[in-house]
Amino acid sequence: MLQGEIIEAKIYDENEANYFAQYEGRTFALAKETLEDEFENGQLVEGMYYQDQDQNDRIQLDLPNARLDYFGWGTVQLKRTDIGVFVDIGLYNKDIAVSYDDLPEDTELWPHKGDRLMIRLEVDNKGRLWGKPVRTENRQQMKRKAPARLLNQDVECTVYRHLDVGVQANTNEDYDAFIHESEYFGTLRLGQVVQGRVIDVHADGRINVSLKPRAHEVIEDDAKMILTLLEKIPSHKLPLHDKSKPQDIKNQLGISKGQFKRAIGTLLKNGYIKQTIGEGIELIKDVTKND
Numbered sequence: 106m107l108q109g110e111i112i113e114a115k116i117y118d119e120n121e122a123n124y125f126a127q128y129e130g131r132t133f134a135l136a137k138e139t140l141e142d143e144f145e146n147g148q149l150v151e152g153m154y155y156q157d158q159d160q161n162d163r164i165q166l167d168l169p170n171a172r173l174d175y176f177g178w179g180t181v182q183l184k185r186t187d188i189g190v191f192v193d194i195g196l197y198n199k200d201i202a203v204s205y206d207d208l209p210e211d212t213e214l215w216p217h218k219g220d221r222l223m224i225r226l227e228v229d230n231k232g233r234l235w236g237k238p239v240r241t242e243n244r245q246q247m248k249r250k251a252p253a254r255l256l257n258q259d260v261e262c263t264v265y266r267h268l269d270v271g272v273q274a275n276t277n278e279d280y281d282a283f284i285h286e287s288e289y290f291g292t293l294r295l296g297q298v299v300q301g302r303v304i305d306v307h308a309d310g311r312i313n314v315s316l317k318p319r320a321h322e323v324i325e326d327d328a329k330m331i332l333t334l335l336e337k338i339p340s341h342k343l344p345l346h347d348k349s350k351p352q353d354i355k356n357q358l359g360i361s362k363g364q365f366k367r368a369i370g371t372l373l374k375n376g377y378i379k380q381t382i383g384e385g386i387e388l389i390k391d392v393t394k395n396d
Contacts (some may be wrong), residue, residue: 106128106129106131106154107154107173107228107232108154108155108156108226108228108232108233108234109153109154109155109172109173109226109228109234110153110154110173111151111152111153111154111168112128112133112151112152112153112154112164113128113149113150113151114126114127114128114133114149114150114151114152114164115127115128115147115148115149115150116135116144116145116146116147116148116149116150117146117147118146119137119144121137122136122137122138123135123136123137124137124140124144124150126150126164128154131162132162133154133162133163133164134161134162134163134164135150135152135163135164135165135166136163136165136197136198138197139165139166139167139197140166150164150166151166152164152165152166152167152168153165153168153169153172155196155199155234156199156234157196157197157198157199158198158199158200159198161198163197163198163199165196165197167195169194169195169196170194170195171194171201171223171224171225171226171236172225172226173225173226173227173228174225175225176223176224176225176239176243177194177223177224177225178194178221178222178223179192179193179194179195179201179221179222179223179224179236180192180193180219180220180221181193181216181217181218181219181220181221181222181296182200182218183200183218184215184216184217184218186205186212186215187205188202188204188205189202189203189204189205189206189207189208190202190203190208190215190216190222191203192222192224192236194224194236201224201226201234201235201236202235202236203222203224203235203236203237203238204235207237207238208238208295209267209295213292213294214267214292214293214294214295215294215295216294216295216296216297217294217296217297220263220294220295220296220297220298221263221296221298222236222238222265222295222296223238223239223263223265223275224236224237224238224239225237225239238265238295239265239275240266241266241273244265244273244275244281248275248279248280248281248310248311249278249279249280249310250280250309250310251276251278251280251281251303251306251310251311251312252306253306255280255303255306255312256303256304256305256306257302257303257304258302258303259300259301259302260276260277260278260280260282260300260301260302260303260312260314261276261277261298261299261300261301262274262275262276262277262282262284262298262299262301262314263275263296263297263298263299264284264293264294264295264296264297264299265295265296266295267293267295268283270285270286271283271284271285271286271287271288272284272293274299274314276312280310280311280312281310281311281312282301282303282311282312282313282314283311283312283313283314284299284301284313284314284315284316285313288301288304288313288314288315288316288317289301289315289316289317290316290317299316300316301314301315301316302314302315302319325367325368325371327360327364327365327367327368328367328368328369328371328372330358330360330368331343331358331365331368331369331372331386332372332377332378332388334358335378335386335387335388336388341387341388342384342385342386342387342388343357343385343386343387344384344385345357345358345365345385345386346369346380346381346382346383346384346385346386347365347366347369347380347382348382348383349362349365349385369386372386376389377389
């Protein structure tokens with residue numbers, strides 16, 4: 106009998122904290138705080154066998170999503186560079202170890218406490234229970250096909266693998282996502298939950314995600330104010346340009362000429378406006394529809 110197997114045992118005793126059941130001559134504890142029902146002696150119960158952190162044999166009736174044959178999510182509780190990370194999958198008095206052999210060589214890329222890992226359970230040749238992180242080949246069998254309407258929508262996803270040119274991630278809706286290294290800043294940890302937007306939906310249902318903000322989200326306040334004003338004006342035009350008098354700019358926008366020039370410089374660079382000397386600036390890109 107291996108840890109992680111589903112067994113059927115018979116209740117024969119109890120104390121304040123546990124019921125006790127027997128299977129093949131061995132005794133297993135069922136923590137009462139994990140149960141909704143009460144049991145009587147002689148009653149059969151079915152659950153997953155494991156050894157808790159105190160090496161007690163236990164059965165848990167409420168099966169975790171991560172099992173011997175199933176991948177499921179768990180939350181990282183502890184990182185130890187000499188072992189790996191420990192993940193809570195919902196077992197009573199037991200976190201599952203994920204070995205450093207199954208984690209990136211660079212420990213800076215290891216999950217932090219609170220990060221999420223998709224793992225399945227595995228028993229080693231000493232009978233110990235370990236967690237195995239999901240791999241690309243596993244995801245190919247599990248993923249859902251993303252619809253085309255997802256393009257440009259916001260998504261939350263969890264990093265599950267590092268690649269040479271980026272990371273693979275799993276969205277909350279179970280779509281498989283690729284985030285190229287050019288589409289995020291710094292580094293991403295295994296198990297890190299990130300917010301992004303879909304920038305491509307492939308025919309096979311895979312998606313590409315960017316973690317960089319939309320252009321209109323990174324421009325400064327003065328540029329946002331001018332952009333908003335241009336969007337509201339029916340003609341989408343303002344009779345102001347970089348040769349306008351400082352007082353005219355101040356009267357209409359309430360900002361200095363220097364602030365105005367910096368703002369329209371940003372908008373010109375991002376392709377939101379065009380400028381005609383003597384006439385003013387005009388909106389040429391509606392960011393609320395095209396970003």
